[in-house]
Amino acid sequence: MEQKKRRSLHIPGGTSILASLISIGVGLIVGLILLYALNAKAAGGAFISLITTGFRSSDKFAKVLYQAAPLIMTGLSVGFAFKTGLFNIGATGQYTVGAAFALIGAIQFQLPWYVCLLLSMIGGAIWGIFPGLFKALFNVNEVITSIMFNWIAMFAVNLTINNLPMMLAKYWGGAQMDRTANLAQANPGALIPRMGLDTLMKSNYMNISIFIAILFAILAWVILSKATFGYELKACGYNRNASIYAGITAKRNIVLSMVFAGAFAGVGGGLYFLAGTGQYTLLKQLLTAGFNGIPVALLATSNPIGTIFSAFFVSYIQVGGDAMQPDFVKEIIDIIISVIIYLAAFALLTRELLARGKQRREDEAEEAAAAEAKAALTADADADVVEVAADAATQEKDEVSKS
Amino acid sequence: MNEYVIEMLNITKEFPGIRANDDITLRLRRGEIHALLGENGAGKSTLMSVLFGLYQPEKGVIKKDGEIVRIKNPNDANMLNIGMVHQHFKLVEVFTVLENIILGVEPNKMGFLQKKEARKKVLELSERYVLKIDPDALVEDISVGMQQRVEILKMLYRDNDILIFDEPTAVLTPQEIEELMHIMRSFAAEGKSILFITHKLNEIMAVADRCTVLRKGKCIGTVDVKDTDKAKLSRMMVGRDVEFIVSKDDAKPGETVLDVSHLTVPSKSHKNNAVKDVSFHVRAGEIVCLAGIEGNGQTECVYALTGLERPSAGTVKIKGEPIVLIGRKRNKQNAAELAKVKTILMPIRQRSKLGMSHIPEDRQKFGLVLDYTLEENLVLQRYWEPAFQKNGFIRKPSVRQYAEKLIKQYDIRSGQGPITTARSMSGGNQQKAIVARELDKNPELLIAVQPTRGLDVGAIEYIHKQLVAARDNGKAVFLVSLELDEVMNVSDRILVMYEGEIVGEFDPKATTVEELGLFMAGAKKQAVEGMVH
Numbered sequence: 001m002e003q004k005k006r007r008s009l010h011i012p013g014g015t016s017i018l019a020s021l022i023s024i025g026v027g028l029i030v031g032l033i034l035l036y037a038l039n040a041k042a043a044g045g046a047f048i049s050l051i052t053t054g055f056r057s058s059d060k061f062a063k064v065l066y067q068a069a070p071l072i073m074t075g076l077s078v079g080f081a082f083k084t085g086l087f088n089i090g091a092t093g094q095y096t097v098g099a100a101f102a103l104i105g106a107i108q109f110q111l112p113w114y115v116c117l118l119l120s121m122i123g124g125a126i127w128g129i130f131p132g133l134f135k136a137l138f139n140v141n142e143v144i145t146s147i148m149f150n151w152i153a154m155f156a157v158n159l160t161i162n163n164l165p166m167m168l169a170k171y172w173g174g175a176q177m178d179r180t181a182n183l184a185q186a187n188p189g190a191l192i193p194r195m196g197l198d199t200l201m202k203s204n205y206m207n208i209s210i211f212i213a214i215l216f217a218i219l220a221w222v223i224l225s226k227a228t229f230g231y232e233l234k235a236c237g238y239n240r241n242a243s244i245y246a247g248i249t250a251k252r253n254i255v256l257s258m259v260f261a262g263a264f265a266g267v268g269g270g271l272y273f274l275a276g277t278g279q280y281t282l283l284k285q286l287l288t289a290g291f292n293g294i295p296v297a298l299l300a301t302s303n304p305i306g307t308i309f310s311a312f313f314v315s316y317i318q319v320g321g322d323a324m325q326p327d328f329v330k331e332i333i334d335i336i337i338s339v340i341i342y343l344a345a346f347a348l349l350t351r352e353l354l355a356r357g358k359q360r361r362e363d364e365a366e367e368a369a370a371a372e373a374k375a376a377l378t379a380d381a382d383a384d385v386v387e388v389a390a391d392a393a394t395q396e397k398d399e400v401s402k403s
Numbered sequence: 404m405n406e407y408v409i410e411m412l413n414i415t416k417e418f419p420g421i422r423a424n425d426d427i428t429l430r431l432r433r434g435e436i437h438a439l440l441g442e443n444g445a446g447k448s449t450l451m452s453v454l455f456g457l458y459q460p461e462k463g464v465i466k467k468d469g470e471i472v473r474i475k476n477p478n479d480a481n482m483l484n485i486g487m488v489h490q491h492f493k494l495v496e497v498f499t500v501l502e503n504i505i506l507g508v509e510p511n512k513m514g515f516l517q518k519k520e521a522r523k524k525v526l527e528l529s530e531r532y533v534l535k536i537d538p539d540a541l542v543e544d545i546s547v548g549m550q551q552r553v554e555i556l557k558m559l560y561r562d563n564d565i566l567i568f569d570e571p572t573a574v575l576t577p578q579e580i581e582e583l584m585h586i587m588r589s590f591a592a593e594g595k596s597i598l599f600i601t602h603k604l605n606e607i608m609a610v611a612d613r614c615t616v617l618r619k620g621k622c623i624g625t626v627d628v629k630d631t632d633k634a635k636l637s638r639m640m641v642g643r644d645v646e647f648i649v650s651k652d653d654a655k656p657g658e659t660v661l662d663v664s665h666l667t668v669p670s671k672s673h674k675n676n677a678v679k680d681v682s683f684h685v686r687a688g689e690i691v692c693l694a695g696i697e698g699n700g701q702t703e704c705v706y707a708l709t710g711l712e713r714p715s716a717g718t719v720k721i722k723g724e725p726i727v728l729i730g731r732k733r734n735k736q737n738a739a740e741l742a743k744v745k746t747i748l749m750p751i752r753q754r755s756k757l758g759m760s761h762i763p764e765d766r767q768k769f770g771l772v773l774d775y776t777l778e779e780n781l782v783l784q785r786y787w788e789p790a791f792q793k794n795g796f797i798r799k800p801s802v803r804q805y806a807e808k809l810i811k812q813y814d815i816r817s818g819q820g821p822i823t824t825a826r827s828m829s830g831g832n833q834q835k836a837i838v839a840r841e842l843d844k845n846p847e848l849l850i851a852v853q854p855t856r857g858l859d860v861g862a863i864e865y866i867h868k869q870l871v872a873a874r875d876n877g878k879a880v881f882l883v884s885l886e887l888d889e890v891m892n893v894s895d896r897i898l899v900m901y902e903g904e905i906v907g908e909f910d911p912k913a914t915t916v917e918e919l920g921l922f923m924a925g926a927k928k929q930a931v932e933g934m935v936h
Binding site: 226227228229231234235238239241242243244245246247248249 | 709711750751752753754755761763768769770771772773774775779783784786787792795796797
């Protein structure tokens with residue numbers, strides 16, 4: 001089943017885009033129905049703000065872009081690993097370590113932003129190595145390892161920051177005990193440059209992080225579709241036996257794929273916290289951004305370029321959701337957003353349905369097997385996204401309070 | 404009562420870029436064995452998929468007992484008592500034989516499985532038709548032959564009386580094929596009707612009553628088997644005369660290319676060694692064939708040579724260059740000596756660079772990345788060469804050019820040419836793609852494992868010619884085959900493997916199929932190279 005799932009994750013072509021759009025449409029309709037069910041009077045207006053707020057003003061649009069950047073990175077992380085047949089549920093841990101490396105570089109060592117971003121990449125890559133190594137050397141399922149490493153990352157980072165007094169806001173005259181220093185105070189040079197975009201769009205959130213993220217997406221696309229390295233990675237993901245037969249060192253590729261995935265997620269953490277608008281909070285909770293990378297990658301059907309758009313969509317819907325207050329309470333909004341993202345991530349299933357016609361040419365052996373696998377796949381995808389949705393709902397608040 | 408149980412009238416089925424079935428009519432009589440013959444990609448499987456409800460035809464009707472029926476899915480087919488044994492079995496590997504047989508039609512009382520009842524019925528059927536199975540064995544543990552019996556029992560359990568066999572003999576040993584033929588005859592005698600897809604002419608002559616021939620999606624005709632012969636059938640199928648005997652000159656062997664000594668490979672399925680202290684060599688300009696019944700260590704031997712598996716002892720050299728060198732520990736003194744010798748286990752890529760090509764036994768597991776396009780698969784062994792990459796980037800235009808050259812040269816047929824997904828190609832054309840890739844590498848040593856498995860006579864003829872041409876070009880060819888015809892026809896020297904040992908070496912001109920069979924079955928043994936130590 002594992003193999004079947006991998007296969008269904010990468011069927012190229014126009015059906016992918018169509019499937020993603022259909023899924024988004026279905027998600028929005030169900031969201032609208034939910035709104036009516038909860039508060040019929042305010043539903044129409046709320047829905048309009050949900051789907052228009054992001055474009056309504058330049059500062060809201062800036063917020064969309066600001067949130068989309070780290071999502072692109074975690075989406076790339078998950079999608080890249082998918083292409084090699086690995087499920088990187090550890091994007092959160094890699095994101096956290098990346099964030100910590102960036103912040104320590106910025107505050108403790110007073111380094112400039114680009115060095116900090118490089119550090120975040122290294123931090124994430126290091127955190128990606130472990131699940132990769134365990135998988136390659138001992139065939140330990142990467143899902144288990146990376147979930148463990150999510151928690152290890154979180155506690156290790158909290159412990160480290162707690163023991164570096166200079167890191168904390170209090171050291172710099174801030175009031176809060178539980179979060180890192182405000183970068184504007186501690187080291188303005190570590191802030192990601194705004195290049196006048198903030199005044200142009202009248203928003204503190206705006207900086208060049210979205211462009212950096214897009215560059216990384218293009219990089220990932222080039223690696224996967226143009227480079228021999230990507231050819232090897234995908235061969236490993238599609239059919240490990242055949243790649244071994246062709247003399248490709250599958251083990252090395254598994255590790256490298258996780259290193260790349262980790263590096264992408266790490267940069268995501270760097271981009272988010274080096275913006276200066278969010279401070280890392282020492283809570284015993286995993287950061288959501290990493291998990292949100294999963295629906296982003298699914299919605300984009302693991303295509304790096306598609307990831308840019310799907311991250312934008314998820315971010316857009318989050319910003320729009322905030323605008324539904326006070327007609328709807330924050331928790332309800334979280335649920336609705338989760339439902340929309342959840343259904344949107346069904347792109348995979350929708351695409352399988354659309355691809356049916358195409359698939360007919362496959363021999364009937366595959367046909368029947370695929371039907372079996374699809375049932376399992378749906379169940380599987382459900383389980384994953386439910387977890388993500390639940391996380392998103394419970395932790396959305398904290399993320400917001402941090403920023 | 405209508406003479407025909409099933410009539411498929413004027414069936415047309417199109418796929419993008421190809422008309423797989425073009426106005427095909429096939430009538431199946433009650434109690435007959437009806438063979439469906441055609442080259443790879445002639446449309447046999449498509450036609451059967453239409454009958455089984457997997458595809459809907461654009462034109463044409465299907466009649467059951469003279470009445471028009473619509474078969475929208477396999478469940479409809481099952482309702483009409485149509486059953487099918489697919490070429491690639493549809494079994495749940497981690498379920499037992501019994502569970503697989505009842506899957507989908509489980510007898511139950513208020514949702515509780517009634518296994519006892521099912522077991523009784525299955526055992527009855529198994530006894531009645533002499534289909535030996537172990538109902539409690541896991542499917543992943545049983546032989547391919549038994550898996551097929553499970554598939555047959557699945558049809559019988561569902562009371563199917565129209566049985567479709569899709570290339571059932573491709574995976575069987577000669578003995579198992581004999582058994583299957585016998586079973587099919589007994590079904591027909593009982594009044595069941597059998598559609599038998601194949602491209603092995605011997606089997607048609609042996610078992611079928613009538614035969615319908617397809618070529619490139621068109622129906623060429625239906626003939627009574629007793630009024631025809633192999634040559635006529637193959638002419639109908641291929642559209643030209645086919646040579647069954649490969650014409651070749653005597654081998655002119657040169658220097659030794661592959662030198663194997665004391666090779667021992669542990670088995671994955673049991674504690675004994677799969678390959679036991681085997682020694683042989685293959686010289687340039689000869690075809691050496693490793694014959695034997697499936698599962699006697701040939702697979703493991705090839706895996707060890709090609710680097711897919713680690714042998715536990717032995718030396719393998721290609722043109723004098725050791726690719727495997729592992730000493731065996733016999734005693735303390737020997738162990739100390741061994742410690743001084745460095746173990747060599749050359750990576751697969753290195754072996755390939757040394758000039759080893761490998762046509763693997765399992766084309767879907769090893770030979771192809773099914774989700775890659777044809778062109779991507781054609782460079783699977785060479786994408787890293789400067790011709791196909793520059794600074795780590797694939798040179799797509801040269802890959803395309805190369806793929807188009809191979810497609811033309813080797814007549815690989817597919818829906819969309821180089822960009823066809825390998826998965827959507829027919830088995831025979833998948834195999835052609837692998838053969839093209841491995842031969843075009845211009846190897847010093849070609850290891851070909853069942854290179855013609857599942858191919859039609861035209862393609863077999865072609866591949867055999869290619870093997871002989873490679874030999875005449877001074878290449879060393881190591882052929883592993885289960886087909887005795889192929890063994891006798893193509894090889895210059897025959898090694899017979901039985902239970903992991905080479906039990907005999909023969910000159911094909913000086914031996915007979917019968918004699919080989921005795922050695923393959925372990926009834927006879929001769930002293931050969933590998934054993935005198």
